Amino acid sequence: DAGITQSPRYKITETGRQVTLMCHQTWSHSYMFWYRQDLGHGLRLIYYSAAADITDKGEVPDGYVVSRSKTENFPLTLESATRSQTSVYFCASSERRGGQDTQYFGPGTRLTVL
């Protein structure tokens, strides 16, 4: 049971290039999230999705695009990468059960933009 996976785990790219980070979960969770984690900051929500074809902006959405055509996949695209997007990106998923909706995280993608 793979749970939630992300690919690639590491990526180096150049300013201006388009990059897509993949996220796949096998639990059929309704909710999926994309976060970035930078030193000195808490996890910051980029985008989230309540179900297939339903997405919404989080705290820091500028420069990112998401889609969710299937429940299990939630790719994140950096349309034109900038150095400020160098970060560790985490995907998470959750399902509401008994009033609790714990988020479970993928292993992360470490992205460097040169």
Place this chain on the structure above:
Amino acid sequence: GQNIDQPTEMTATEGAIVQINCTYQTSGFNGLFWYQQHAGEAPTFLSYNVLDGLEEKGRFSSFLSRSKGYSYLLLKELQMKDSASYLCAGRKSNYQLIWGAGTKLIIKP
């Protein structure tokens, strides 16, 4: 804003007890999560408090006071493997979590 505040770093001794505090604005959150994150790894779920009081899970306990905007994570019988960052997150009504910057816990022998 809806800030979540927690100490940046704490140091404790193996075998001892440590309490990591988390404070937040009292409005806007209807639950409080604690996660553990080892260096270079993903956050993993530790506890969730929605009602006031103490929830105990083995060596780890979490406390919430909604009226005071205060929570703490209590770790007993510290082990070297408990060296990690501990993240506090407030749950909003729209399922979003607002995260603190995390507390790095250093365990010394």
